[in-house]
Amino acid sequence: MSGWVVVAGLGPGAADLVTPEVQAALAEATDVVGYIPYVARIAPRPGLVLHPSDNRVELQRARFALDLAADGRRVVVVSSGDPGVFAMASALFEALEGYDPAPDIRILPGITAMLAASARIGAPLGHDFCAINLSDNLKPWALIERRLRLAAEADFAMALYNPRSRSRPEGFARALEILRDTCGPGRLISFARAVSTPDESIRTVTLAEARPDMADMRTVVILGNGATRRVGAWVYTPRSAP
Amino acid sequence: MSGWVVVAGLGPGAADLVTPEVQAALAEATDVVGYIPYVARIAPRPGLVLHPSDNRVELQRARFALDLAADGRRVVVVSSGDPGVFAMASALFEALEGYDPAPDIRILPGITAMLAASARIGAPLGHDFCAINLSDNLKPWALIERRLRLAAEADFAMALYNPRSRSRPEGFARALEILRDTCGPGRLISFARAVSTPDESIRTVTLAEARPDMADMRTVVILGNGATRRVGAWVYTPRSAP
Structure with a gap:
């Protein structure tokens, strides 16, 4: 055989x-x-x-x-x-x-993690979006920064994989700074940890409230676009863009 | 109940x-x-x-x-x-x-379609990527063009949903022009139609060879990034970026 x-x-x-x-x-x-x-x-x-x-x-x-x-x-x-x-x-x-x-x-x-996370959060990826791996094991950190800035300029919602690891705790803090600069303090950001497991936790805050320690190695981070909003306990991105 | x-x-x-x-x-x-x-x-x-x-x-x-x-x-x-x-x-x-x-x-x-398509093609979304809906039913075409240009500048691989419909046959032709301008003629582009159904077809060409009629309403289009390459019958994007 x-x-x-x-x-x-x-x-x-x-x-x-x-x-x-x-x-x-x-x-x-x-x-x-x-x-x-x-x-x-x-x-x-x-x-x-x-x-x-x-x-x-x-x-x-x-x-x-x-x-x-x-x-x-x-x-x-x-x-x-x-x-x-x-x-x-x-x-x-x-x-x-x-x-x-x-x-x-x-x-x-x-x-994939962003789809499971998105489903629990509501529909934050309901419009154009991107997925960026924040680990700099296999690419230079400058490229990650550049992609975050261009993605913000394009007003993409963003799924951020591998936001934080023990070996580079400072990278995600820097990413949050860039996102606050480019997207403003009111933008919604969700931290989805261990989705679909007994350890699951989901938390949505504004970029002003976001702290690096809200993410760990089991977290995928979802940033809304400029139109992302709450309805009840849910967070969603409308289908339309002006 | x-x-x-x-x-x-x-x-x-x-x-x-x-x-x-x-x-x-x-x-x-x-x-x-x-x-x-x-x-x-x-x-x-x-x-x-x-x-x-x-x-x-x-x-x-x-x-x-x-x-x-x-x-x-x-x-x-x-x-x-x-x-x-x-x-x-x-x-x-x-x-x-x-x-x-x-x-x-x-x-x-x-x-979602891009994951099923990606699996049949190889691993074209194996590095940072974005997903863009090419339908202009709910957003202005100018925003689509802007996002294509910024995504190319970020060197994202791209999954393009709803590339073509009867009501706007010209949009996808314009998108291909923009991608050829920004990504060059050698970039790999895959057309994945009706993936996982009896009508499935998968075709990868360069942007120079891509034609609008390679996509229809049942197609998701996957564009590689600057490092995407072939190995045998497969197309993949390496995990590393310089």
Whole structure:
């Protein structure tokens, strides 16, 4: 039997946000590869080998998955959220450069954090928006600042992934300063932590009230555009723009 | 029994991309409300009333759903993709303004078109990106042009929703001109039509080769950023930026 690699999105955390397509791939797998907390979400069963690995070894992990498939294994690389949004799919294709012969590959989409967060908040991404990864592990911080400024100028709503980590606590404080400068103090900003898990918390404040410690590694931050407003307990961005 | 409104994302088309959470809501519903082709995806059953309605009546449809819930009905408003991305969630909150008392509301996320398309293409959204609705029904065309130019300047990958409709065939041609001007002729652009349905087609070309008639109403268009490249049959955007 010939091997394959599937890169699958497990969604934000809850089992009922995992698509049937991903469930079916997991049921056929011989091996599951991924970052420790994501592999921990997979139920063990006879015939399934779990290969948890640490953060920041994405390229090695991708090569390992390709090698397993070359040996005839059926491998699911698990990502949180969607594998194509700041997750393992790009790393797999980077590893595929020069890899010969390429195994059978499929990418299976999932509910990425900003969509799950948006649903809990209301509809803050209901108009044009952008998604920016605030981690400067793989790009210069100056590029992040430039994108924040241009996104504000375009009046995009923004989903900010990886806002804060222990290794760079100061980046998100700087991002909030830039957003206050460019969007004004009254703009609504939502902090969605651990959405769809027992630890979930959702909080919306103005940029004037926003503090860096409102975000941690499990938070996605959603900034409204200039028209984003509250209705009751909800926050939404109208469909129309003047 | 008290009524409720759920706004649910059905994903791009395939049944195995509908989340179990959405399936459970549909199983409890007394009424399904939505645009004709989306309601057509719901299997009829005794006790379930289907209310298909035409396009461009989103606000009336939202009010109708709120009224049904006020009468004690359990209503699912169905959207294609994700309800919070250019779909019914914002319309529901617009209708909720001044509506008293507000019924119980939940928004259930779904696989939005750009994620399903991205998975079939490879990982074109693997770095910072934006999503722009090219329809000028609810915003001036000048704002769309401005956002395309700023997004190009930020070197975002772009997901372009509603690229083309019968009522404004010229808009997408103009968008392609702007993108060629700002991103250059070699930039990769993918046309993903009817993803996950029997009519699916995926095509990637350069901006120099792109023609307006490569997109129709069932197409989502994904433009790479300056680093997006091919590996084998796949297209991906590397995780790193210089």
